[in-house]
Amino acid sequence: MTGTRHALRTLRREWRLPELRTLIAALLLSVIALGAVGTLAVRVQRAVVMSAAELIGGDLGIDAASSLPAVFMRHAQTLGLHASALAEFPSVAFAGDRSQLLSITAGDGAWPLRGKLIVAGPRDRSRVTHAPAPGAIYLDHRALVSLQLNVGDRVQVGGMDLVIAGQLEQQPGGGDLIALAPRAVMALPDARAAGLLGAGSRARHRLLVAGSVNGVDAYRAWAKANLPADAHLVTPEEVQQRLAVAFGRAGSFLRLAALLAALLAGIAVALSAQRYARRKTDEIALLRALGASSRFAFGSLAWTLAVPALLAALIGAGVALGLASAAFAYAHDLLPASAQRAPLPFGPALAAACVGLAVLAGFALPPLARLRSIPPVAVFRRNIKLAPQRFDLLYALPVLVALGLIALETGSWKIAGVLAACLAGAALFTTLLTFAILWFIRRYAVRLNPSLRLGVSALTRRRGLSLLQSCAISLGLTALLLLAVVAPALLDNWRRDLPPDTPNWFVVNVQAEQRAGVRDALDKLGATHFNDMPVAVGKLVAINGVDVERVPFRGQDVSQEASQQVRLSWNCTLPPANRVIEGQWFAPDTRDAQVSLDVAWLRRFDLELGDELEFLVGNQRVDARLTSIREVDWSRFNVNFFVMLDPAHGKALPHTWIASFYLPPGHAGALAAFSRDNPNLSLIDVDELLDRARQIVGQVTAAARWVLAFSLLAGALVLAAALTMSAAERRHEAALLRTLGARRGQLRMAALCEFGLLGAISGLTALLASAVAGAWLAHAVFRIHAFSPPWPPLIIAAVIAAAVVAALGLAGTRKVLHTSPLLLLRR
C-alpha cells in the first residue's frame, strides 16, 4: 500500500481544515482566472480569424495606395473570376450644422464578393445587398444618430449631396475590427468623381477577386509578377495571421493579468501548505516511528493534497468554461456575425488547470518536502525544530515556477525576468513602506489606546506574516487601481495637458494649387494655427542596396510592415515637437539625398546612422543616406512624419499637402460649405478620433479590470491563509488575555485595530504605489508634465480596502474571540 487509502481516509476529516480549504480555494481561483481569460481570448481570436475571408470581402485582394491599372480587373475576368474594386478612407460628413467623421467604404456594384453587406430599409426590413448606386449612401446607426438623420434624408460627403438609402447593419470590414469612426458605404464612382481618392488622400484602394480555387491561384501568381511597387497582395491567411498576432497580444496582456492573480494565490498556497506541514509533523513522525517507509509517509501526504487538488482543478476548469461562455455570449454583438459560431475551446481551460497545479506544486512543495527531515524521534519531542537550513534550494522552486510561467506566457525569459523584477521591486517597495509605517505607528501612535496597542503588537509580533499579507493585498490592489483609476485619469490628462489651441482638425489631399485657397478659406472660418506639410506616398524598396523583401527583419510582422506604404515629408527646418538625438539636421541644399528617421521607426527596422535607404515614389526612386535620428513627441497632434527627406530632393517627388488647424469646438458646421467648395479634401476630426480611442481603451481596461479583480480575491485568500497560520497562537493569546480579565469587546477592538491597520497599510501602499507608477507613466510614456494622480478616488479606494480587510479579519477571527479561558487549563 503506497498510502493512497490512508490519504483518502485522512481526507475524510481533513478536508475541513481551514488551511486545506484555503489551499484549494487558491487553486480554484488560479484555475478559474487563468481558464476563463484564456478560453475567452482563444475563442474570440478564433471567431475573428474564422471570419477573415468575410473581413476582406473576397478570396484575394490587392491593396494599393492608388487605383490599380484596369488590366488587373480585366485579367480576373478572363480567368472567369468575379472582381470588384473599392476604396476606404476617412472623411467628414455634414448635415445642417452637424458634422461627423466617417470611416467610408466606396465600392462598385459588385462589392462585396464574400461576406454580407446587410442594410435595413426605411421600414426596418433588413436585406443583403451590394454597394449603393451613385447618388446614394448607407450610414450606420451611430452616424445617423450623431448627424440626427433618418433613412431617406440627405447628407453631404465630399461636397456631394447623397441620399441615405439605408441603415448599415453589417459589412465586411477591411481587417479593422474596431472602426475608429461610424461607418458609411457609398458608390465608388461618386468618390472618384468627388476627387476623394487622390494620391494624398489617405484612401486605401483595393481590388477583390473571388471564384474557383484554381482561378484564384492562377490570378495570385499572375498578380504577384505584375504587382505595382506600391501594391501588395492581401490573402485571408495573411489577414488571419495579422489578426491572430493582434489578438494574441491583447490576449497575452489579459492572461498576464490573470497570471498575477494565480501567482498571488500561490502565496496563499505557500502559507496554507506551511500550516498544513506543521500540522502533519506529528503524523509523519508517528508513521515513521511505527515503521512506515518514507514512500508510504510521503506518498500518503502527496495523495492527501493531490486528490482535492485534481478535483479542484477540474471544477475550476469547468467554472472557467462556464464563465468564458457567459462572457462570450455577453460580448457577441462586438464581433462579426459569422464569428459567433466559433466553438468553445477546451485547451485553455485544461492548460489553466495544469498551470494551477504547477503553481500549487511549486508553492506547496517546499514546506511539505521539509517534512522529510523529520526524524522518527520527533514523536517524543513535540517541539523538535526542523534543522534550520542555511540555504534551502527548494525555496527557489516557487520563484522558478513563477518565472517559468511568465516566460511561457510572454515567450521570452528576458521579458519574464523584467516582469518578475518589476513584481519583486513592487514587493520590495511595499515591504519597505509597510516597515516604515509599522515603525512609525509603534513609535508614535501606540500610546493612544490599549486596544490599539494590542492590535499593533499583534502585527509587529508576526512581522513576516504581516508583511506578506500587506504585500499580497497591496500588489493586487495596486494593479487594480492602476488600471481602474490611474489609467483613465492619464488618458484624460493627456488631452487636457495639451495647449488649448492644439490642432484638432486635419485636412488631407490638398493639391499644390489649392494650398493658398484652403488656407484663406479656413482663416475666414476662424481657424487658427494653420500648418501644412508636403506628403509623398511611397515604399521602402531597399536598405543598403539589399531588396527589402530579402532583408532579414526581426519577425514576420516587421517584414510585412516594411513592405507597406510610407509617407514622406520634407522641411527646411526641424519641425516643432521634433528633437534630433543623433546626427545632424539637413544642411540647406545638400547634393546627395538625405533622410531623417524617427527613433521608433529606426529601432523597428534595426537601422543605424549612415545606412542607405531607397524609396520608390510613383515611378521615381530616391536613394537617401540616413543622416539624423529624431525623437518626435507624438502627443502634440502636429502633423509629423516618421520619415523626412531633405527638401531639395523631396520637392522633386509627386506630392500633395496635409494641413492641421485649430477650430474652436462647436464650429464644425461652418466646415460644411468649405467641404462643398473643395470636394476632393478629406477632413478628419481629431477630437472625435480621440474620444473613440478613449472609448476603446476604456473597453479593454474594463475587461482587464475584471481580470485584476481576481488578484484582489487572491489577496483576500492570502489574508485567510495567514489567519489559519496564526489561528492557534491567536487562540492561546485570547485565552490568556481572557484569563487576565480582558473583556470580549476589548479583544474585538484589538482585532479591529489590527486588521484595520493592516488594511490601511495595504491601502496606503497601493495608493502610493499606483500614484508613483502613474506619475512615472505620465512622465516617461505619455510625456505629461504636470500629472496629478486622481487623489480622491484613490483615497476612497484605499479606505474601502482598509474597511474590507478589517471586516474580513474580524470575520476570520470571530471564533478566536469566543475562546474560553479554559483552553489554557486543558492544554
Next chain:
Amino acid sequence: MDDGRMHDGNRTDMALISATGLGKHVEGPTGRLDILDDVSLEVNAGETIAITGASGSGKTTLLSLLAGLDLPSGGSVRLDGHVLESMGEEARAHLRLKLVGFVFQSFHLLPALTAEENVLLPLELDGTPDAPARARDALASVGLRERGAHYPYQLSGGEQQRVAIARAFVHGPRILFADEPTGNLDHASRDAIADLLFALNREHHTTLVVVTHDPAMAARCARVYDLVDGRLRAHAA
C-alpha cells in the same frame, strides 16, 4: 532488510535487545550536554523491565535508542540480532514495523482517523490480510468493541490510551516499548492500562520495556532500572 543481521551467533541464545556502552550527547547552547553515558542492557524475549528516573534523566532518550528511532553517539544496539547503527533509516523503519510496538505518554493517535483506523495502521503498513477483523478483535480485547467508529477527540484519555495499546500489539510485535504510558491518566485508568500491558506479556510472551514514574507499575516488572546521571543502575528488587 537483513543487512545488519549477525550471522555468526545462534539466534535463540542471544538477547532480544542488547545495548552495549550506549552514549548520547547533544550540542546545546551552553556546549555539549551528555544525556547518556556508557549504558549497557540486555533484555531477553518475554522479559518485563522497568526504567525509572527523575524527569529529564534521559529515559525517553534511552528508549528511542533501544527502539532505533535515533542513533547513539557511541556504543551499539542490537535488536533481534540486527545491529541498528549499521542500518539505514528505511531498514530500521521496516524492522520496527515487524518487531516493535509503541505506547506513548500522550497517546499519539492520528486525529483524522477513527479508533479502528488508528488500530489498522500497522497492519496496513505491513499489508496484512484480514486487517479489519484483526483490528476489531484488538479493539475488543481492550474493551472498546463499540467505539471503533469514534474519533480520538470523542474518547477519554484512558480510552485513547487503550486504543493506542490495541494499535501497539495488533500486529503481534515481539517487543513493546512504553514511555510513561500512564503518565497522563487518573488512578483507575492507570491500573487498567497496566493490567492490559502485563496481560500481553503473559498471553503473547511480549517483551515489555516500560519507562514509568509509577512505583506500582515498576513493581510488577521482573527487573527495574534507575537512570541517574546518564548511567543505568539495577534497582534492588
